[in-house]
Amino acid sequence: METIEIRPINQDKELDEALDLWSGVFPKSRAFFEQRIRLDPECGDETTWIARVNGKLAGAVQIFPLLLSYNGLILKCGGIGNVAALPEYRGRHLIRTILKHQTEWMADHGYDLSLLFTGINSFYKKEGWHTFRVNRLLLNVNELPEIEVSHRYKIRDFEERDLIQVQHVYKVFNALQVGSVIRTDEYWHGQLTWRKERNEKFLNAFDEDTLVAYMRYETTGEGRLDLVECCFLPGHEGAALTLINRIKTIGANVQSLCVQFSEQHFLQTLFKKWGAHAEAYSGTMWKIVRFQEFCKKIQPVLSKRCKPIGDASLLIRSGMEEAVIHLEGGAVAIETPGESVICQCLIERKPEDFIMDVLVGTSLDQEQYASLFPKTSYGFCQSDRF
Known part of the structure; x- marks a missing residue:
């Protein structure tokens, strides 16, 4: 019977193993991966995750912690990169298991968003990331x-x-x-x-x-x-x-x-x-790590955007997640729904659409909701990708 370990690294030797794995799987030098991690002050042992099978390193995924500006508000984001498993260990869901545990770790450590860059969107969609649709x-x-x-x-x-x-x-x-x-x-x-x-x-x-x-x-x-x-x-x-x-x-x-x-x-x-x-x-995908907490986090920005166009309670449903946004007197309050909910309007958004609403503004023709998520200037630079 196999023994599988999924965890962050706990010594520098394990980072060296991960660097060797990444440089063997990807067409990049070992220095490319090492510089990006060692020169980033936010990267530490807890951000490099590995999978071991019977003691042998079989896969590794890196979290790149970032702070993002959201109209002046600071959001905590976990960038997911260097996602790799050795060919002989593929098909055992090692990477999916790492991503699941990393998401739980990010939730426990106050992360608001997660971001990654990929050409295999269908794989990451199953793990909760959603495609960010833009034109170049x-x-x-x-x-x-x-x-x-x-x-x-x-x-x-x-x-x-x-x-x-x-x-x-x-x-x-x-x-x-x-x-x-x-x-x-x-x-x-x-x-x-x-x-x-x-x-x-x-x-x-x-x-x-x-x-x-x-x-x-x-x-x-x-x-x-x-x-x-x-x-x-x-x-x-x-x-x-x-x-x-x-x-x-x-x-x-x-x-x-x-x-x-x-x-x-x-x-x-x-x-x-x-x-x-x-x-x-x-090629860009985003995930909201904790939906209700995220909505509460951006409440100050929503309050600034809110226009005095009538009081209402909006029930926002995105996938399996819900939050109630109360608009009263030009102010905004966020509530986590309980067993019973009272609202004047139900807004249903696919998770990928809600991500677009948050980051670039909504296309939905609902006056109160549109006032909360107007067209904005998306500022993540390609020079910050990982």
Whole structure:
């Protein structure tokens, strides 16, 4: 009879085993995985989970703890990455068991959301994650219009001495975004190291001696250049244009540019105007870890959004989860339903639709509900993926 262990690692030797497993399963170097974990101050033994079968390491999954901004509110998110099992142990539900225990651990430790990136959505949907439906825009470099740029801005590569100014631009730009990562100094320094494994480049735009915009981008093997992050100070959209103008001249092998920003982002709007091709992207999945607690957590934001359009109690049902949202006098209160419920309106949302409501705003035509979940600017940057 087999003995199976599912647990976090309890010594550095086990992390070394997990690193060997990941570098053997994925087409990435061991350094790629090691830097991402060891340089992230939030990663510790309790965030690396393993499965052992008869004492042998058979699978491993990493939690990447993140703090996200939700219109100024701080949410705790567990990123799920490095999901792998050795081929000879597949089919035994080891990964599903790890994910189940990790979800329970995140719930016990106050996590609000979980996020992952994948190409096998059906597998993770069974474990409670839901596809986040967005479009990315692709534009052939030859179709870029002539850009009238201001000579006011000077462009150069990022240098370490620029970091304090870059942090300021990022913080100002993302102050009211939904889903942007709250980056500590340690996180920034770690990210600037592990980004090198992704072949990422970094350009800054200056107005005299002040950094007013920056852009991070990655090249792919398909002749495509992905713009993974672009932030600028208010009134300096022209600096973003100047950065685009510089990027289009970077290499002869670049055939197209790809952006995946929020619908409200200046460049997303501009690429649409330029006739960029919209391509559905479904590689991001989210999970609400504790539904009722999450609704109560975002209550301050909902109260700010609430419009005095009439008092009501809304019963929100998402899958098997429920919460009652009371709207009274322009204020919001959240209640966990008991055996009996009194409400004026029942709102039924599929879990994947409720995730979209929370992160980008609802498409539902119900006045009170729509006032709580208006169209918002989704700010998770591709440079923060794991």
